Amino acid sequence: MKTRKIFTSALCVALLASPIPTFASNEVTQAYSTCLITNSSEKERLDLMLWVFSAMASHPEAKRAFEINDAVIDKAISNAGATLTNVLRKCRNEAKAVLNAGLSIGSGFDALGYQAMSELSNNAATRAKMASIGEHMDLSVLKPSTP
Template structure:
């Protein structure tokens, strides 16, 4: 597999929130290595990159002040992190996973890393407070009516 194609495959897979169900033991080992080998700063790099890519979507493009130069820098930093994780920090695990379970094991493993990075993002108290704000605007009686009476009623 070409390196550029593998990098694109990994990046697209990481953006996907769909869990990969065919993960095997080598993929699990690689996932554990990726998560344990990334620092909070590394996870921040991943989250910033995902934000920058999502901000390209026409529905949200106007809500971000990111410049093309900043986006390029974030892509360079994330590519360097992916390279370091696969070629150095988790090299043995990555080689075994691809050898025994195929290239799609990278998708599964980077999906787990992405989930870990997003969990770190959403566990931040400021983010949690922002998410909680949604509850202020929910129409609780209408939602309760949609589900009908519950056992506690």
């Protein structure tokens, strides 16, 4: 049991604490990504994660499983819209440079989302719930098979 907990904790830490991938493919998108991250607060990034969670929870199967109502989803969307407007206002020049380069305005949001998810996953309660998957796994499948 202890080995299972250690393994799943290590697995979750590895998945959640992996190095930040390089999302930006050029200097324009790198500057834009950096601007989005440095000009958003941890609270704003949490609002964005709540929006993503709410959007995913609106899937019919997820909606039944989590019993999330439309008012909660609408509030998360409203908060995220205000957050994105605020952050884009601060990164107006970088966003314009991205558009002028013929790139998508969403090109910097991968890095922002990664930062937000990393912060969300850093919470002790979140890490504990992520690691608890080990209680429901059969790790014997990793043992060498005998001929």
